[in-house]
Amino acid sequence: MIDKDVNDLKLTDNVELLQRRVMRLRRLAAKYKRAEIIQNALLGISNIATKAASLDDFYIGVHQHLQRLIPADNFFIASQNPKTGMMSLPFFADEKDPHPTELYPDEEISAILKRGITGYVFRTGQPLLCDDAGFDQLIAQGEIQGLGSPCHQWLGVPIKNQDMVSGVLVVQSYNEKINYGELELELMGFISHHISGVMERLLHNEQLELAIEERTRELSQAYNSLKSEVKERVKAENLQKSLFEIADLSASNVAQHDFYNRIHQIISQLLPAQNCFISFIDNNNTLSFPFYVSQVASEYPASRPMQDGLTEYILQHKQPRLLSSEDIKTLIKHGDIYAQSPALNKTELMHQWIGIPLIINGKVVGALTIYSLDKKQNYQIKDLELLTFVSQHISNAIERKHAVDSLKRSHELLEEKVTARTQALAQMNINLQEEVNQRRKIEAQLVHDAQHDGLTGLPNRNYLMERLSQALKHVRRHGLDQFALLFIDLDRFKVINDTFGHLEGDRFLIETAKRLKSCIRENDTLARMGGDEFVILLDTIHGTQDAVEVSERILHQISQPYLLANQDFVSGASIGIAFSNTSQLETSESILRDADKAMYKAKSNGKGCYIIFDSKLSYQSEQQYDLDQQLKLAISQQQIKIDYHPIYDIDQKKILAIEPKTHWHHDKHGKWEHTKLLQLANNSQLELDFDDYIFKQLNQDYSKLKQEFGEEIQLYMSISSQHVKHKYALRNLKKTVKNSGIDLSKLTIFFNEKSLVKDTENHLNAFDIIKQLGANIGVDHFGTGYSSLSSLSFLPISTLMLDNEISKHLLNENQLKLVKAYSLSANALDLKIVATGIDTLQQRQQFLALGYRIGQGRALRQAH
Incomplete structure (x- = not known):
C-alpha cells in the first residue's frame, strides 16, 4: 500500500514537471512567433521602402502590409517639418471620419493635430494604448481635446529620429471585438523605429530630386537666356555688317x-x-x-x-x-x-x-x-x-x-557743252581747292592760336585749364593715380627787357620754353600763363620724388647761361609744386592757386628753389583770409587814410598833378603803405571796393584840393583792370565817374600795362566809355616789358607813367638808351610821360638829361 502511494506521488510529480515544460515551450513558441511576426513586418517594410518611388507610395505600402499583421483599417501617419515645426498628415485612412481639414476647414492641420491625442503622443514621446476611459481621463486632465468620432481603442507610437520625435504612427478601432495588446504595441514600436530611417531617406531623396529639378530648371533658363543673348548678338553683328555694306555701297x-x-x-x-x-x-x-x-x-x-x-x-x-x-x-x-x-x-x-x-x-x-x-x-x-x-x-x-x-x-553735260573751257574749269577747281585748303589751314591755325601762346607755341592758360580739369576727373575715377602741378616764375626777366630790349626778351622766353620741354615727358603738359610764368602738369606720377626730380632738372637747366645780345646772361626760377588729391572740393583753379602760393613762397625764400604746397601754406592762406576780412571791415568803417602825393615839373619844381595814396595802421601788422594795400586788395579780390573807396574820398576832398593846389590841378588815379572785365563792374565805374563832382577834363584814370596787354579788347571798350564821359586815360607801370611802343599809337591814351623799378636800374648805357626811347616815343605820339621813384638828386639829373619833364619822388618833394 505504501509502495502504491509512493508510486502515485512520483507519477503526480512527473505530470507537474511535464506541465511546466509544456507551459515554458508554449511561452517560447509565443516569443518566437512574436519575433517572427516582427521580423516579417520589418522585412516587408524594408521591401516596401526599396520599391517605393515616393513617400506617398511608401505610406500606402506600410498601411497595406500592416493590415496583414494587425487590424489597421483606421490608420494614419502624422509628421513634423523640422524647419517650420508644422505638423501634417502625409497618410490618412479612417472608416468614419473624413480628413481633419474637412472636419475643421477653418483651422490649420498642424493646430488640429497638436491639440488632439496625436499631439499628446508627439509631446510626451511615449507610446500610448488608450480606450474610451483613458481618452476621457486625458480630456478631463486638459491634456487633449476630443476630436472626431469616439473609438473603442486608440494606439499611437512616436516615430523618432536620433531621440527626436519626428512623427506619430496611429491605428484605432471602432469595433469592440477588435482589441490591441502588448503584441500590437510592441509591433508598432518596432515598425515606427524602423520606418523613421526609411522616411528620412525617402524624404532626403525626394528633396534631392526637387533640388535637381530646380537646378535643372535654372540651368535651362540660363541656357535659354544665353541662347537669346547669342541670338541678339548675331542680330547686332548682322546689323553692323549691313550698315557697313550700305556705307560701302553709297561710295x-x-x-x-x-x-x-x-x-x-x-x-x-x-x-x-x-x-x-x-x-x-x-x-x-x-x-x-x-x-x-x-x-x-x-x-x-x-x-x-x-x-x-x-x-x-x-x-x-x-x-x-x-x-x-x-x-x-x-x-x-x-x-x-x-x-x-x-x-x-x-x-x-x-x-x-x-x-x-x-x-x-x-x-x-x-x-x-x-x-x-x-x-x-x-x-x-x-x-x-x-x-x-x-x-x-x-x-x-x-x-x-x-x-x-x-x-x-x-x-557729262558740262563736258558736252563746254569742252573748250575744260582746262579753265580744271584750273578754277584747283584754285578753289587751294582756297579751301588755305581756309582749313587758317581755321586750324585759329583753333591752335586760341589754345597756344603766340610767342613760344606752347599751350596757353585755356588749354592748360582744360587738361587740368581732365586730370582731376581721372584721379577721382582712379583713386591710386596722382598728378603734380609745377608753377614756374623766371627771375630777372624785367632786367632782360630793360637791358637788352623786348626782342632779346622774346628770345629768352623761347629758349626757356625749349629747356623746360626737355625736362618733361611726352605725356606731360607745358603751358605759358603769360609774361614769364610757366606751368607744367606732370601726368600720372608715382610720388613726390618724381615732381622733385623734374623741379631740380628745371632749376639746373634755367641756371645755365643764356646768350643774349652776344652776352652771357644768368637767370633762375622759382617753382611752386602742388599735388592732386581725390577730394571733391578740389578744382582746377584751387590746385593752380595752391601751386601759385607755393611759388610765391619760393620767391620769398630767395628764388632759385622749389616749394611744395602743404598745410603750413594753407595756414598762411587762412591768415591771409583773416587779413582779407579785416581789410574789408577797414574799408566799410573808413579806417583807410588817404594822402595826396604831388607830381612835379622836374625842372621848375612846380606841382602839376596830385595822386591819391593810401595807408592803413593795423593793430597787429603795423602800418601798411599804398603798394602793400593794393596787393592785399588784389589777393582779397577787393580791388573794386578799394578803388571805389578812394574815388569817393577823392570826390569829397575835391573842393579842398582845388583851394590848396589851384583850379587847374590835375588828378591822377590808378584803378584795377577788374573794372573792365565784367559788364556790371564797368557799368558801376561809369556810374561812379559820371555822378562825381570832379571836373572830368582834369581827371586821368590809369590802367596797369600788364593787365592791358592780357585783355586789350575789354580795355579798349572801357577806354571808349571813359573818353565819352570826358575823362582822360593813362597807362601806369609802363616799361615792364609787356607792350610794344608801336601799340601806343592805337590807344586813346594821354599819359604814360613809368614803373617805379625803372629809376633803380639806370646803371648802364643800354638801360639809359631804353628809358630815353620811352621819352622820345611819348613825345612823338604827343603823350605825357611821368617818371616815378625819383628818390635821389642823381636820378633827377638823369631823367632831365633823358628828356623827362614830369616826375614823382622823394627827391622832388624835398626840393620843393
Whole structure:
C-alpha cells in the first residue's frame, strides 16, 4: 500500500514537471512567433521602402502590409517639418471620419493635430494604448481635446529620429471585438523605429530630386537666356555688317538698278522682304518707284501724281507705321486712304505692311515699304524699329548716291557743252581747292592760336585749364593715380627787357620754353600763363620724388647761361609744386592757386628753389583770409587814410598833378603803405571796393584840393583792370565817374600795362566809355616789358607813367638808351610821360638829361 502511494506521488510529480515544460515551450513558441511576426513586418517594410518611388507610395505600402499583421483599417501617419515645426498628415485612412481639414476647414492641420491625442503622443514621446476611459481621463486632465468620432481603442507610437520625435504612427478601432495588446504595441514600436530611417531617406531623396529639378530648371533658363543673348548678338553683328555694306555701297560706282537691288539684298539679311519697293516724290509732287519687287506682280508701278494711297499716307504723316490687314481696312473705312483713288487699292492679299519715310536733310523725299502676304510671316514692333534705324542709313546712302549721280550727269553735260573751257574749269577747281585748303589751314591755325601762346607755341592758360580739369576727373575715377602741378616764375626777366630790349626778351622766353620741354615727358603738359610764368602738369606720377626730380632738372637747366645780345646772361626760377588729391572740393583753379602760393613762397625764400604746397601754406592762406576780412571791415568803417602825393615839373619844381595814396595802421601788422594795400586788395579780390573807396574820398576832398593846389590841378588815379572785365563792374565805374563832382577834363584814370596787354579788347571798350564821359586815360607801370611802343599809337591814351623799378636800374648805357626811347616815343605820339621813384638828386639829373619833364619822388618833394 505504501509502495502504491509512493508510486502515485512520483507519477503526480512527473505530470507537474511535464506541465511546466509544456507551459515554458508554449511561452517560447509565443516569443518566437512574436519575433517572427516582427521580423516579417520589418522585412516587408524594408521591401516596401526599396520599391517605393515616393513617400506617398511608401505610406500606402506600410498601411497595406500592416493590415496583414494587425487590424489597421483606421490608420494614419502624422509628421513634423523640422524647419517650420508644422505638423501634417502625409497618410490618412479612417472608416468614419473624413480628413481633419474637412472636419475643421477653418483651422490649420498642424493646430488640429497638436491639440488632439496625436499631439499628446508627439509631446510626451511615449507610446500610448488608450480606450474610451483613458481618452476621457486625458480630456478631463486638459491634456487633449476630443476630436472626431469616439473609438473603442486608440494606439499611437512616436516615430523618432536620433531621440527626436519626428512623427506619430496611429491605428484605432471602432469595433469592440477588435482589441490591441502588448503584441500590437510592441509591433508598432518596432515598425515606427524602423520606418523613421526609411522616411528620412525617402524624404532626403525626394528633396534631392526637387533640388535637381530646380537646378535643372535654372540651368535651362540660363541656357535659354544665353541662347537669346547669342541670338541678339548675331542680330547686332548682322546689323553692323549691313550698315557697313550700305556705307560701302553709297561710295561704290554701281548703276542705279544694281544699287537698289543691293539695298534690297541687305534688307533681306535682316528681315523677310520678298515684297519690297522704294518710292520718291519730286518737286512736281509726282510719285515714282525706282525699285519694286513683289510675289504677285513683276512690273514696276508707273509714276503718278500724289493721291491718297498707302504710300502717300506715310509720306504725309512722316511717321513709320506697322499696319495689319485689319488696320488697313479701318483706314479705308474711315476714308483715310483710297477714298479718292480706289483703283490704287491692291491690299486685299496683304497680311502686314510696313512703311518707313525716307528723310534727307530734314525733308521727307520718299518711302521704303515692305509687306507680307503669308499669315505665318509676322512682323513685330522691333522689326519696325530696326527698319526705321536702317532706313536712316539708306537715306544717307541714297543721298550720296544721288549726289554722285547728279554730279556725274552734270560733269557729262558740262563736258558736252563746254569742252573748250575744260582746262579753265580744271584750273578754277584747283584754285578753289587751294582756297579751301588755305581756309582749313587758317581755321586750324585759329583753333591752335586760341589754345597756344603766340610767342613760344606752347599751350596757353585755356588749354592748360582744360587738361587740368581732365586730370582731376581721372584721379577721382582712379583713386591710386596722382598728378603734380609745377608753377614756374623766371627771375630777372624785367632786367632782360630793360637791358637788352623786348626782342632779346622774346628770345629768352623761347629758349626757356625749349629747356623746360626737355625736362618733361611726352605725356606731360607745358603751358605759358603769360609774361614769364610757366606751368607744367606732370601726368600720372608715382610720388613726390618724381615732381622733385623734374623741379631740380628745371632749376639746373634755367641756371645755365643764356646768350643774349652776344652776352652771357644768368637767370633762375622759382617753382611752386602742388599735388592732386581725390577730394571733391578740389578744382582746377584751387590746385593752380595752391601751386601759385607755393611759388610765391619760393620767391620769398630767395628764388632759385622749389616749394611744395602743404598745410603750413594753407595756414598762411587762412591768415591771409583773416587779413582779407579785416581789410574789408577797414574799408566799410573808413579806417583807410588817404594822402595826396604831388607830381612835379622836374625842372621848375612846380606841382602839376596830385595822386591819391593810401595807408592803413593795423593793430597787429603795423602800418601798411599804398603798394602793400593794393596787393592785399588784389589777393582779397577787393580791388573794386578799394578803388571805389578812394574815388569817393577823392570826390569829397575835391573842393579842398582845388583851394590848396589851384583850379587847374590835375588828378591822377590808378584803378584795377577788374573794372573792365565784367559788364556790371564797368557799368558801376561809369556810374561812379559820371555822378562825381570832379571836373572830368582834369581827371586821368590809369590802367596797369600788364593787365592791358592780357585783355586789350575789354580795355579798349572801357577806354571808349571813359573818353565819352570826358575823362582822360593813362597807362601806369609802363616799361615792364609787356607792350610794344608801336601799340601806343592805337590807344586813346594821354599819359604814360613809368614803373617805379625803372629809376633803380639806370646803371648802364643800354638801360639809359631804353628809358630815353620811352621819352622820345611819348613825345612823338604827343603823350605825357611821368617818371616815378625819383628818390635821389642823381636820378633827377638823369631823367632831365633823358628828356623827362614830369616826375614823382622823394627827391622832388624835398626840393620843393
